[in-house]
Amino acid sequence: DTGVSQDPRHKITKRGQNVTFRCDPISEHNRLYWYRQTLGQGPEFLTYFQNEAQLEKSRLLSDRFSAERPKGSFSTLEIQRTEQGDSAMYLCASSSGLAGGKETQYFGPGTRLLVL
Amino acid sequence: KQEVTQIPAALSVPEGENLVLNCSFTDSAIYNLQWFRQDPGKGLTSLLLIQSSQREQTSGRLNASLDKSSGRSTLYIAASQPGDSATYLCAVDTGTASKLTFGTGTRLQVTL
Numbered sequence: 001d002t003g004v005s006q007d008p009r010h011k012i013t014k015r016g017q018n019v020t021f022r023c024d025p026i027s028e029h030n031r032l033y034w035y036r037q038t039l040g041q042g043p044e045f046l047t048y049f050q051n052e053a054q055l056e057k058s059r060l061l062s063d064r065f066s067a068e069r070p071k072g073s074f075s076t077l078e079i080q081r082t083e084q085g086d087s088a089m090y091l092c093a094s095s096s097g098l099a100g101g102k103e104t105q106y107f108g109p110g111t112r113l114l115v116l
Numbered sequence: 117k118q119e120v121t122q123i124p125a126a127l128s129v130p131e132g133e134n135l136v137l138n139c140s141f142t143d144s145a146i147y148n149l150q151w152f153r154q155d156p157g158k159g160l161t162s163l164l165l166i167q168s169s170q171r172e173q174t175s176g177r178l179n180a181s182l183d184k185s186s187g188r189s190t191l192y193i194a195a196s197q198p199g200d201s202a203t204y205l206c207a208v209d210t211g212t213a214s215k216l217t218f219g220t221g222t223r224l225q226v227t228l
Contacts, residue, residue, distance in 0.1 A: 004159075006159075033215065042218030042219050042220050042221055043205075043207075043216070043218050044218070048213045048215055055213055056215065091159060091160070093160075097214075102148070102165070103148070103209070104150065104165050105150075105214075105216060107152075107161070107162075
C-alpha cells in the first residue's frame with residue numbers, strides 16, 4: 001500500500017491555459033474524491049467517483065472543469081481556460097466504500113496550482 | 117446546508133500542556149466525524165474517526181469526543197509536543213456520497 005499519489009505536486013501556468021492533474025488512489029479503493037483548498041480554508045468537495053462512474057459534482061465545478069476515471073483506477077482533473085481564481089491546492093482522496101459510517105478517506109499530498 | 121466551525125482559529129501552547137480543540141456542526145444528521153492533521157503545504161492525515169453511534173475514540177495521546185445532538189466534537193491532545201504543530205481539521209460525513217464537509221481548521225503551535 002503506497003498511499004494516494006498525485007502528479008504534479010506543483011503547477012504554475014498562465015491565465016487561459018489548460019492544465020491536467022492526475023490522481024492514483026490506493027489500489028483496492030473503489031471511491032475517489034476531488035477537493036479544492038484555498039489558503040486558510042478547509043477543503044471543499046468538488047466531485048466523486050464510484051469505480052468509473054462520476055456520481056456527484058459540486059456547483060463549484062464549473063463547465064471549465066472536467067474529471068474522469070476511465071477504468072476505475074486513476075483519475076484526471078482538467079481545468080480549461082484557467083483563471084486566477086483557480087489558484088488553490090487540489091486534493092484527491094480515496095476510500096474503500098465501507099458502509100455504516102466507518103469509511104475513512106485517505107488523502108494524497110495535493111497539487112498546488114498557481115495561475116499567473 | 118451543513119456548516120462546520122472550528123474554534124479557536126489559532127492556538128499557541130508551551131510543550132507539555134494538555135489542550136482542547138473544538139468543532140461544531142449545524143446538522144446533526146451525520147454518519148461520522150473525522151479529525152485530520154495537515155502540515156504546511158501537505159495533504160491531510162486522518163487521526164480519528166467517530167461513527168455517529170459512538171461517543172469517543174482514542175489513539176495514543178489523542179482523544180476525540182462526539183455529542184451529535186448538540187452538534188459538537190472536541191479533540192483533546194495530552195502532553196503536547198513540538199511535533200504536534202500543524203493545522204487540525206474536523207470534517208463531517210453526512211452520508212451523501214460520503215463527501216466530507218470541513219471546518220476551516222485550528223492552527224496549533226507547540227513551543228519549546
